Amino acid sequence: MEEKRKKIEYDALVVGAGIAGGETALNLANNGYKVLLVERDHSIGGKMILLSKVFPTLDCAACITTPKVSEIARHPNITVFTESEVTSIVKKTESLFIAQITKNPRFVHVEDCTACQLCEQACPVNVRDEYQFGLVGRKAAYIPFSIANPKAAVIDLEQCTLCGACERACPTHCIDFTMETDYFELQTKTVVLATGFRLFDPLKIPRFGYGKYKNVVTSMQMEREIAPTRPYHTILRPGDGKIPDRIAYVLCAGSRDDSVGNPICSQVCCMYSMKQAQLLMGALPMADITIYYIDIRSFGKGFEEFYQQAKDMGVSFVKGKIGKISEKENGNLMLRYEDIQEGILKEAEHDMVVLSVGMLSNPSVNQIFEGEMLQLDALNFIQQSDLLGSPAKTSIDGVFVAGTASGPMDIPDSILSAGSASSEAISYLIQH
Numbered sequence: 001m002e003e004k005r006k007k008i009e010y011d012a013l014v015v016g017a018g019i020a021g022g023e024t025a026l027n028l029a030n031n032g033y034k035v036l037l038v039e040r041d042h043s044i045g046g047k048m049i050l051l052s053k054v055f056p057t058l059d060c061a062a063c064i065t066t067p068k069v070s071e072i073a074r075h076p077n078i079t080v081f082t083e084s085e086v087t088s089i090v091k092k093t094e095s096l097f098i099a100q101i102t103k104n105p106r107f108v109h110v111e112d113c114t115a116c117q118l119c120e121q122a123c124p125v126n127v128r129d130e131y132q133f134g135l136v137g138r139k140a141a142y143i144p145f146s147i148a149n150p151k152a153a154v155i156d157l158e159q160c161t162l163c164g165a166c167e168r169a170c171p172t173h174c175i176d177f178t179m180e181t182d183y184f185e186l187q188t189k190t191v192v193l194a195t196g197f198r199l200f201d202p203l204k205i206p207r208f209g210y211g212k213y214k215n216v217v218t219s220m221q222m223e224r225e226i227a228p229t230r231p232y233h234t235i236l237r238p239g240d241g242k243i244p245d246r247i248a249y250v251l252c253a254g255s256r257d258d259s260v261g262n263p264i265c266s267q268v269c270c271m272y273s274m275k276q277a278q279l280l281m282g283a284l285p286m287a288d289i290t291i292y293y294i295d296i297r298s299f300g301k302g303f304e305e306f307y308q309q310a311k312d313m314g315v316s317f318v319k320g321k322i323g324k325i326s327e328k329e330n331g332n333l334m335l336r337y338e339d340i341q342e343g344i345l346k347e348a349e350h351d352m353v354v355l356s357v358g359m360l361s362n363p364s365v366n367q368i369f370e371g372e373m374l375q376l377d378a379l380n381f382i383q384q385s386d387l388l389g390s391p392a393k394t395s396i397d398g399v400f401v402a403g404t405a406s407g408p409m410d411i412p413d414s415i416l417s418a419g420s421a422s423s424e425a426i427s428y429l430i431q432h
């Protein structure tokens, strides 16, 4: 394998191509630096490209993200590796990091794929579509999602039966089952980690019934239902396809909860739940939406007004801690909760429940540094070693962090953090 490694050289390595990594790469590239942007997924854009609209402006997330991802993909100073992972990084000198990168095969030659979807239609295998968070299925030969970048098919070899139907259907003959993993050795002068966050897994709170009751969904699933690239053309509850008219939000699902090992606030769930409630009221004008909360944290610019706007539109806010969710025969859900203001236990019936799941650290790069210690905080987010003076600095000189890799934050703060990471990386490049 070693001898097959291709040697490459860039000024900066950015790991993770969500909004934070993408923005960092653009800032560096616009200042004349050559950037390698490494993304493990099939598309760049991270979680943001899959969102509906964004709080507090209610701008369309796709309309902001798609021009940005195409600027990244076309930038002469940026090379994007998708399906790729950095397996190790060694700091040799102050201005030389050596990184080993593995680029997994897509089994489709992207430059020849026209995204015609004929392979998708021909493929007989149906599996869960992870980009629609399991709300619908996809094929083993598939285009990740309609605004993916690169917009090209990919073959999911783990699910593929090697029947060859896609290959026969492809008019450009760009499906290639002989593609192999590529290995690269990169020399770079600086590294920015922008590996983002993981969503809390609600199966860890069995009393909420996620995975057991079909009409209990996560906020990311609801985000997909109301996005322009949504799986259905209306809002449906997954259990029976009924259009819901009494929707409940359970805030702090997996946040501020010591019992699941995540005592901190995820910072975005109050706001995105209010956003979704407002969008749902537009899509389903007759629906009742109730938000069950412990505290509403609307701390940012324009956020308190956004909260007021949700109330004015008729969203009900109940200060209540949900004890248990159970299912009725008709698929409706009974929420048993403590009404914190009245200090009594109550029950309420809803036909769909959305769990506003929190943000957890993504430990994917914590172990890749050899001979250097990347310091983490108590919850395994990347530690900012000089939070006030140089917020993107990590414990390794020359390695910076951007976006939610250092802790929960929203999109504007992720973009600001990317600004800080890129300017700190540029000063480092100038000094070394």
Ligand SMILES: Cc1cc2nc3c(=O)[nH]c(=O)nc-3n(C[C@H](O)[C@H](O)[C@H](O)COP(=O)(O)OP(=O)(O)OC[C@H]3O[C@@H](n4cnc5c(N)ncnc54)[C@H](O)[C@@H]3O)c2cc1C
Pocket: 015, 016, 017, 018, 019, 020, 021, 038, 039, 040, 041, 044, 045, 046, 047, 048, 051, 053, 054, 055, 056, 084, 085, 086, 194, 195, 196, 197, 198, 199, 219, 220, 223, 268, 272, 275, 357, 362, 364, 365, 402, 403, 404, 405, 409, 410, 411, 412, 414
């Ligand atoms: C349901 C929901 C709704 C939201 N709505 C809003 C909203 O309306 N407004 C708002 O401001 N914020 C919202 N947010 C928050 C927003 O999603 C985040 O602030 C933003 O996506 C953070 O971007 P990021 O680049 O830090 O992380 P991510 O989007 O997580 O991107 C990280 C990228 O790194 C890649 N990656 C990870 N590990 C590796 C690795 N080892 N190698 C290579 N690549 C890797 C990932 O595949 C991903 O593409 C919402 C969040 C949720 C969960």
Ligand code: SF4
Pocket: 108, 112, 113, 114, 115, 116, 117, 118, 119, 120, 152, 153, 169, 170, 171, 172, 173, 174, 175
């Ligand atoms: S792989 Fe071939 S059939 Fe599939 S989308 Fe691309 S060009 Fe079309």
Ligand code: SF4
Pocket: 122, 123, 124, 125, 140, 141, 155, 156, 159, 160, 161, 162, 163, 164, 165, 166, 167
């Ligand atoms: S070869 Fe695999 S991906 Fe292609 S059609 Fe058959 S099952 Fe689907």
